[in-house]
Amino acid sequence: xxxSRFAILFVAAASAALAQSARITGRVTDSTGAVVPETSIxxxxxxxxADRKVTTSADGNYTVPLLLPGEYRLRIEHPGFKPVTRSGVxxxxxxxxxxxxxxxxxxxxxxxASVSR
Numbered sequence: 251x252x253x254s255r256f257a258i259l260f261v262a263a264a265s266a267a268l269a270q271s272a273r274i275t276g277r278v279t280d281s282t283g284a285v286v287p288e289t290s291i292x293x294x295x296x297x298x299x300a301d302r303k304v305t306t307s308a309d310g311n312y313t314v315p316l317l318l319p320g321e322y323r324l325r326i327e328h329p330g331f332k333p334v335t336r337s338g339v340x341x342x343x344x345x346x347x348x349x350x351x352x353x354x355x356x357x358x359x360x361x362x363a364s365v366s367r
Contacts, residue, residue, distance in 0.1 A: 272341035285310025296321040
């Protein structure tokens with residue numbers, strides 16, 4: 251009987267913890283609307299400085315679950331694209347924030363050779 255009581259308490263505590271969290275979901279595309287898989291997303295809790303890192307799936311989607319309520323900053327990075335930062339994202343208890351991003355391609359700078367005479 252003590253084991254079943256422990257199991258009930260554990261499930262109740264886990265449920266309470268999940269109910270106190272929020273999550274961010276979204277999709278990353280380029281300027282043509284094509285999805286950008288394997289994009290790095292860093293979510294930073296402003297109050298604690300703690301980072302969570304995820305990558306987008308093959309269809310460009312991402313989810314960052316179990317975030318504490320508070321203010322966050324997101325940094326989106328993928329080779330060949332300009333990084334994007336979004337600050338001031340406020341999450342409340344049990345909130346699901348959907349944040350989509352459109353990445354712009356980096357423009358390659360031509361090599362400029364200097365000629366000395």
